[in-house]
Amino acid sequence: MAASTGTVLQGTVLLVAYTLGLGLPFLLIAAVYDRAPRIMAPLVRHGRAVSLVGGLLVAFIGVAMLFDWLALLPRYFNFNTAI
Secondary structure (H helix, E strand, O other): OHHHOOOHHHHHHHHHHHHHHHHHHHHHHHHHHHHHHHHHHHHHHOHHHHHHHHHHHHHHHHHHHHOOHHHHHHHHOOOOOOO
């Protein structure tokens, strides 16, 4: 996409935005890594419930993909793709 833009500046802006979007989460994780046990303590206390909810969510998404229910989402939610 960046290679097919109108100008070099537009391509550069797209590549910088992509790089920040890809790299910023890793930098944030690295910045708070030493505080992770304290931040994760509530999840560890309720680990079984968190695991159960996560598993049910994954199973629901799998069933929704199987029966093509994800195609119904735009009826209920507004997805704007404008940049």
